[in-house]
Amino acid sequence: MRNYYPGITVFKLAGALAVLLAHVLFFRYASALPTEWSGLQFLFLLLRVIVPCFYMVSGFLTYQGWTHASDSGAYVRRYLKRIGLVYGFFVLLFIGQHTVPDLLRQGVSPGNALLQAKILFMAVFLNGPFLQLWFIPPLLAAVAAVYAFARKERLKQAVWLAAAGFALCQFVTGTLRPLWGEGMGAGLLNADQREYAELFLTRYLGFGFIFVLAGVLVARHEAAFRAVRLRTLALPALAVSAVELALLLRYEQWTLDYKLAFSLLPNTVLLFYGVLRIRSVKIRAHHRTINRFSIVTFCGHIPFMQLNLLLFGWREASMGRAQDLIYLGLTFLECAAVTALFGLGKRGEKSASDRFAPVPDAGLRLAAESGLPTERVSG
Numbered sequence: 455m456r457n458y459y460p461g462i463t464v465f466k467l468a469g470a471l472a473v474l475l476a477h478v479l480f481f482r483y484a485s486a487l488p489t490e491w492s493g494l495q496f497l498f499l500l501l502r503v504i505v506p507c508f509y510m511v512s513g514f515l516t517y518q519g520w521t522h523a524s525d526s527g528a529y530v531r532r533y534l535k536r537i538g539l540v541y542g543f544f545v546l547l548f549i550g551q552h553t554v555p556d557l558l559r560q561g562v563s564p565g566n567a568l569l570q571a572k573i574l575f576m577a578v579f580l581n582g583p584f585l586q587l588w589f590i591p592p593l594l595a596a597v598a599a600v601y602a603f604a605r606k607e608r609l610k611q612a613v614w615l616a617a618a619g620f621a622l623c624q625f626v627t628g629t630l631r632p633l634w635g636e637g638m639g640a641g642l643l644n645a646d647q648r649e650y651a652e653l654f655l656t657r658y659l660g661f662g663f664i665f666v667l668a669g670v671l672v673a674r675h676e677a678a679f680r681a682v683r684l685r686t687l688a689l690p691a692l693a694v695s696a697v698e699l700a701l702l703l704r705y706e707q708w709t710l711d712y713k714l715a716f717s718l719l720p721n722t723v724l725l726f727y728g729v730l731r732i733r734s735v736k737i738r739a740h741h742r743t744i745n746r747f748s749i750v751t752f753c754g755h756i757p758f759m760q761l762n763l764l765l766f767g768w769r770e771a772s773m774g775r776a777q778d779l780i781y782l783g784l785t786f787l788e789c790a791a792v793t794a795l796f797g798l799g800k801r802g803e804k805s806a807s808d809r810f811a812p813v814p815d816a817g818l819r820l821a822a823e824s825g826l827p828t829e830r831v832s833g
Contacts, residue, residue: 461732462511463741466748469504473586474755474789478782482770493699495708500695500715505589506665506722507729509596513669514726516597517604521673530601534594540753541583541590547757548583549574580653584756592662600667609671616664620719623660626652627713629698632706653713660714665722672726680730687727691720747793751786758788 487494516533523529553570560566582588603612625634643651672679695717737744762784763770768777 458738458741459730459732460734460737460741461729462515463737463744463748464732464734465507465511465729466752467744469508470748470751472504474751474785475782477585477755478759478785479778493703493708496699496702496706496712499712500699500717500721502715503718503722503725506661506718507725508589509593509662509665510669510672510722510726511729512593512597513600513666514673515669516601516666517670517673520601526601526605530597534598537590537594541587541594544583544587544753545578548577552577576650580650580657586752586756588657589661592658593666595658596662596666599663600670604670609667609674612667613671616659616667619655619659620664620714623656623714624716627656627660627711629702629712629716631711652711656713664719668719668723669726672723676730679727682727684727687720687724691717691724694720743793743797746796747790750793750796751789754789754792755785758785762788 484495484498516530519533520526520529553574556570557566577583579591580588582590600609600612603609624630698715698717759781762768762781766777768781773781
């Protein structure tokens with residue numbers, strides 16, 4: 455049975471709240487910074503470690519899951535199916551919100567049907583049906599791919615593939631992108647096609663595969679990783695970040711084409727190292743509630759934001775600071791309310807099951823309710 459990691463619970467909560475804050479306030483305020491402050495954008499680029507660390511957590515826990523399962527293949531398939539079903543629910547919401555209305559409004563002509571199919575394809579496999587869910591398809595693809603490498607005992611080849619992919623991404627959407635010239639597929643693809651190709655490469659290989667693999671490798675060598683001294687990871691991460699930031703500030707101008715800084719790799723590993731070292735009995739006592747709130751907040755905050763804008767008739771571009779605070783607070787409270795409702799439902803189910811059957815293992819209940827990677831509570 456896998457160990458319980460309170461730091462992962464803390465990270466999920468902090469990560470979900472950080473994503474909520476970023477989508478409600480931070481990205482809008484950061485995009486409005488004057489050009490002379492563009493250096494801050496490069497600094498933020500080097501510190502975008504939340505999603506990469508989510509991938510590392512997923513790889514770490516999934517590896518522990520399949521190595522402790524009687525049938526590793528069945529475990530991975532259940533994992534992929536569980537997350538896929540949750541993702542599919544949001545895809546259906548997207549279809550109801552965008553695809554169906556556009557087909558009804560513009561007619562089901564071959565041209566419009568093809569256009570809506572392209573939009574739906576991009577929403578499902580690249581951009582996500584909602585802004586915060588773009589990371590799910592690369593996660594599913596990465597877990598399946600890394601498991602295939604591990605099952606065939608070819609993780610060394612996976613590491614070489616990841617290293618080559620990360621290097622390529624540095625030329626495509628990373629620090630070395632000015633050396634790439636006109637971009638990926640220049641002369642063969644138009645500007646939009648190049649942008650989509652670069653996003654696919656960066657998200658699936660640069661983020662998903664690399665950081666899920668990193669989590670799996672840490673899980674395989676957990677004892678050795680924990681034994682590493684903090685300064686052994688922190689000093690190189692700080693040095694690489696400082697050099698990269700200095701080069702970007704000296705030679706480059708900020709654009710949204712920058713997606714994957716080289717420093718993200720050592721910075722994410724450093725963050726994950728800190729996550730694994732957190733110890734707290736109190737966190738364990740509230741494990742299920744915190745995980746439930748984290749999942750609801752991460753998956754549900756964008757629909758709640760859209761609902762709040764509709765209810766108040768607000769537009770983000772014209773909102774003042776007081777409206778921003780109301781917007782943030784109301785979205786947070788809605789996430790908390792839905793979490794409480796799910797908690798009441800779970801307590802009701804537990805009460806009924808107590809009368810008729812043994813209570814299932816807490817870790818399995820949590821996995822079933824979350825649909826996202828979670829650590830099992832041992833002991």
